[in-house]
Amino acid sequence: MATTREARSPRWLRLCRADEIGEAQSRGFDPDDEGQDSLFVVRWQGQLHGWRNACPHVGGAPMAWRRDAYLNAERTRIVCHAHGAEFMPDTGLCVQGPCRGERLIDIELVVDADGELFAKK
Amino acid sequence: MKIVGLESLIFGVDDVRGAARFLVDYGLTPVDVSDRSGRFEAIDGTAVVIARQDDPALPPGPVPGCRLRKTVMGVADEATLGAIAAELRRDREVRRLPDGSIESIDDSGFVIGFQLTARRPVVLPGEISNAPGGVVFRPINSLGVPPPGSVIRPRSLSHVVYFVPDVAKAEAFYVNRLGFRCTDRFTGTGPFLQPGGSLDHHTHFLIGAPPHMHGVEHFTFHFGGPSEMITNGYRFVEKGYQAFWGPGRHILGSNWFWYFNSPFGCHIEMDADMDQHDASWQPREATASADNSQAFLLKMRRKWYPGPGIPENGDYA
Numbered sequence: 001m002a003t004t005r006e007a008r009s010p011r012w013l014r015l016c017r018a019d020e021i022g023e024a025q026s027r028g029f030d031p032d033d034e035g036q037d038s039l040f041v042v043r044w045q046g047q048l049h050g051w052r053n054a055c056p057h058v059g060g061a062p063m064a065w066r067r068d069a070y071l072n073a074e075r076t077r078i079v080c081h082a083h084g085a086e087f088m089p090d091t092g093l094c095v096q097g098p099c100r101g102e103r104l105i106d107i108e109l110v111v112d113a114d115g116e117l118f119a120k121k
Numbered sequence: 122m123k124i125v126g127l128e129s130l131i132f133g134v135d136d137v138r139g140a141a142r143f144l145v146d147y148g149l150t151p152v153d154v155s156d157r158s159g160r161f162e163a164i165d166g167t168a169v170v171i172a173r174q175d176d177p178a179l180p181p182g183p184v185p186g187c188r189l190r191k192t193v194m195g196v197a198d199e200a201t202l203g204a205i206a207a208e209l210r211r212d213r214e215v216r217r218l219p220d221g222s223i224e225s226i227d228d229s230g231f232v233i234g235f236q237l238t239a240r241r242p243v244v245l246p247g248e249i250s251n252a253p254g255g256v257v258f259r260p261i262n263s264l265g266v267p268p269p270g271s272v273i274r275p276r277s278l279s280h281v282v283y284f285v286p287d288v289a290k291a292e293a294f295y296v297n298r299l300g301f302r303c304t305d306r307f308t309g310t311g312p313f314l315q316p317g318g319s320l321d322h323h324t325h326f327l328i329g330a331p332p333h334m335h336g337v338e339h340f341t342f343h344f345g346g347p348s349e350m351i352t353n354g355y356r357f358v359e360k361g362y363q364a365f366w367g368p369g370r371h372i373l374g375s376n377w378f379w380y381f382n383s384p385f386g387c388h389i390e391m392d393a394d395m396d397q398h399d400a401s402w403q404p405r406e407a408t409a410s411a412d413n414s415q416a417f418l419l420k421m422r423r424k425w426y427p428g429p430g431i432p433e434n435g436d437y438a
């Protein structure tokens with residue numbers, strides 16, 4: 001995640017204010033209005049991380065069990081609520097479950113000088 | 122052996138409150154819910170039971186990642202309970218629990234229980250379609266689409282689907298030891314299984330899978346018909362839950378389906394109108410693919426006629 005003043009270009013999609021996502025929280029976004037969140041953001045140990053809402057186990061499977069609910073109860077792992085795969089929130093590495101060793105697809109994020117969060121298209 | 126079907130599924134969860142809300146929103150009725158556990162019943166009393174994953178009363182799952190801790194089946198009579206106990210004691214431990222049920226383990230490591238069924242008899246007509254020339258019709262002036270605000274409840278615990286590392290061994294246990302029969306089969310994947318006391322196309326479906334997937338693919342309850350089930354599914358989506366596949370209709374079993382993600386480490390399904398078969402049925406065999414699994418798949422259209430708010434390039438773009 002970088003801080004930049006160049007975020008307001010067509011390459012970047014505005015998601016929300018960065019401080020709307022608190023520590024150990026997750027939030028999904030549907031920037032292309034597909035009717036289902038295509039990416040989600042987690043804040044973990046202070047840092048924001050963006051991931052595609054697509055489990056590597058079954059191509060493209062959506063991962064939350066309820067809107068914005070991508071984490072386990074202890075808020076230490078991202079969980080795919082299809083078959084329970086668990087991922088590290090910062091690296092996207094699957095550490096337990098059917099796709100252990102595979103990774104989530106990373107989405108580049110930036111926060112501009114006004115504190116707005118953008119994702120790279 | 123008169124095993125009549127699933128009686129309850131017991132899960133260990135990390136968030137009892139969240140899971141409880143999920144099951145109530147699905148349509149089940151909460152009974153005895155606390156911060157530590159809860160029971161959620163369908164109309165006939167079959168249920169999902171949840172407890173905190175560290176609850177010492179929970180038996181272990183087949184593998185650490187699996188949240189399903191026990192599958193309880195109902196039997197018609199004491200004779201069946203005795204016969205199952207005698208059969209399983211030949212090569213494994215069978216415990217008699219204080220509630221009169223018995224507990225053991227299947228050949229894939231799933232803890233299984235058997236109890237005299239406590240299913241409440243339900244007399245409640247299923248969905249009826251009006252058709253020219255038909256014999257049975259909906260009462261005149263009654264409506265086919267469940268009205269907004271109507272209460273929709275699952276009727277009965279339908280089936281569970283296990284991922285098992287050795288599907289031949291898993292099937293042999295249910296068929297040879299517990300008297301299930303295979304009603305249909307996906308080649309190279311596994312069998313749909315029906316117990317001796319049920320006519321449902323399946324109460325169990327086994328999927329051969331690598332050891333790291335060992336666990337549960339999904340479980341589901343029967344609803345009163347496709348309109349009820351799909352209406353319930355849309356309400357569920359509106360409450361913020363994540364659909365995975367559906368609504369559609371399966372080919373083997375003919376059941377309408379809609380799958381959702383869940384906090385149980387597996388999918389949950391809503392189903393309706395499953396085929397029934399008796400011993401004269403000849404099992405079919407098909408290759409497992411999306412094409413062989415869905416007769417059709419429905420998609421909701423937000424807008425269906427041209428008008429304000431339709432994008433320039435139409436709603437089909």
Ligand code: FES
Pocket residue numbers: 055056057058061080081082083084085097098
């Ligand atoms: S699709 Fe994510 S764990 Fe199976």
Ligand SMILES: [Fe+2]
Pocket residue numbers: 280282339341378390392
């Ligand atoms: Fe199913």
